[in-house]
Amino acid sequence: MNRRMVGSLAEQGNRLSRVIGQAGGAVEGPTLVVVGALHGNELAGVKAAKRVLAHLEETSAEIRGKIIALIGNLSAMRRGTRFVQSDLNRLWSADRVHTLSTAPDATVTVPEEIELRDLARTLAEIARDSSGPFALVDLHTSSADSPPFVAVGDDPLADRVVARTGVIEVKGTSRYLQGMLVEHASRTGWSAMAFEAGRHEDEISIACHEAMVWQLLLELGMVDQEIVPDEAAACTVMQSGPDQVSRIVEIVYRHALSDHDSFRMNPGYENFQTVTEGEILGQDRHGDVLAPLSGRVFLPLYQNQGDEGFFIVRDVGE
Ligand SMILES: [Zn+2]
Known part of the structure; x- marks a missing residue:
C-alpha cells in the first residue's frame, strides 16, 4: 500500500469520527452545521450537539433541511488540549486554506493543518451534497467566567439570532482576530457565527449551547416550536447593577x-x-x-x- 493510499484511508477514518451525528435531510430546506471542540478542550459544544440530536431522534420531529454536528479539532480533543501545535481558530486565511487544500498529502504534517484541510473538505462536501441556505455555528467556551456572547463579522442571520436571544454581540472580531473558522465559512457562502457560552467546566455552558442551536433551528424555520424542549429557552444571563454590559x-x-x-x-x-x-x-x-x-x-x-x-x-x- 503506498503512502498516498494510507493517507487517504486515514483521512476517511478521520472524517467518520469528525461527524458527531446528523438529522433530517428527507425534506428540502436549510443546512445547519454545528461545530464543537474547534479548541480541543472545549467539550460543551460537542455535548450540546449530541443532546439536540438525541432529542430530535426521540421525538421523531420533522426537520426541514438537515443539521450536521462536527468536531473541529479531533487530535487536540483526544489530548484534551486547546490545540496540538497551533490554534485552529487562527489559521483560516484564504491563502492558507487554498495552499493546504491543494498540497500533496505527505507534505501536510502539522496536526492543525491536517485538521484544517479535512474540516474544509468536509464542509465543501456538505455544501455539495445538501441544499441551502447554509448556516454554521462554531461553539466555544472560555477559561474565565463570562456571560454568553456571539462573535461575528457582519451576518444577517447572526444579527437576527442575537436579537432573538438577547445575548451580547461582539463586533470587530474580523479586524482583531484573523483566520477564524467563521471567516472561512462566510467567504465560502455560509451564514456563520461563533458563540461563546461561558466557562469551560460550567454545566450552564452546555445548556446555553443547546439553547443557541435550538434558536438557530427555529430562526432558520427548520423545526416547529412545539418540539423544542422547555429548558432550551433563550440563553440570556440576567445582568443587574451599574456595570451592565451593553448589548x-x-x-x-x-x-x-x-x-x-x-x-x-x-x-x-x-x-x-x-x-x-x-x-x-x-x-x-x-x-x-x-x-x-x-x-x-x-x-x-x-x-x-x-x-x-x-x-x-x-x-x-x-
Ligand atoms: Zn474556543
Missing part, C-alpha cells in the same frame, strides 16, 4: 502574545469586567502589563495555551 460591544485592543512572553493574567478577572487605563492586568517577562485604555477586559487568558493575553472592548449600545 453590542466592539473590540478596540488586542494584547498579542509571543511564545517567550511568559504572560500571566492577574487572578479574578471576569469576561467584560470594567478596567481603567493604567490598571495592572498581569505580568510578563518585562514586568507589569497595564491596560492601555479604559473599557472592559475581554477573554482574559487563564490557560496555558493562547495567542492573546486579553482584549479590551467598549460598549457600543443597544
Whole structure:
C-alpha cells in the first residue's frame, strides 16, 4: 500500500469520527452545521450537539433541511488540549486554506493543518451534497467566567439570532482576530457565527449551547416550536447593577502574545469586567502589563495555551 493510499484511508477514518451525528435531510430546506471542540478542550459544544440530536431522534420531529454536528479539532480533543501545535481558530486565511487544500498529502504534517484541510473538505462536501441556505455555528467556551456572547463579522442571520436571544454581540472580531473558522465559512457562502457560552467546566455552558442551536433551528424555520424542549429557552444571563454590559460591544485592543512572553493574567478577572487605563492586568517577562485604555477586559487568558493575553472592548449600545 503506498503512502498516498494510507493517507487517504486515514483521512476517511478521520472524517467518520469528525461527524458527531446528523438529522433530517428527507425534506428540502436549510443546512445547519454545528461545530464543537474547534479548541480541543472545549467539550460543551460537542455535548450540546449530541443532546439536540438525541432529542430530535426521540421525538421523531420533522426537520426541514438537515443539521450536521462536527468536531473541529479531533487530535487536540483526544489530548484534551486547546490545540496540538497551533490554534485552529487562527489559521483560516484564504491563502492558507487554498495552499493546504491543494498540497500533496505527505507534505501536510502539522496536526492543525491536517485538521484544517479535512474540516474544509468536509464542509465543501456538505455544501455539495445538501441544499441551502447554509448556516454554521462554531461553539466555544472560555477559561474565565463570562456571560454568553456571539462573535461575528457582519451576518444577517447572526444579527437576527442575537436579537432573538438577547445575548451580547461582539463586533470587530474580523479586524482583531484573523483566520477564524467563521471567516472561512462566510467567504465560502455560509451564514456563520461563533458563540461563546461561558466557562469551560460550567454545566450552564452546555445548556446555553443547546439553547443557541435550538434558536438557530427555529430562526432558520427548520423545526416547529412545539418540539423544542422547555429548558432550551433563550440563553440570556440576567445582568443587574451599574456595570451592565451593553448589548453590542466592539473590540478596540488586542494584547498579542509571543511564545517567550511568559504572560500571566492577574487572578479574578471576569469576561467584560470594567478596567481603567493604567490598571495592572498581569505580568510578563518585562514586568507589569497595564491596560492601555479604559473599557472592559475581554477573554482574559487563564490557560496555558493562547495567542492573546486579553482584549479590551467598549460598549457600543443597544
Ligand atoms: Zn474556543
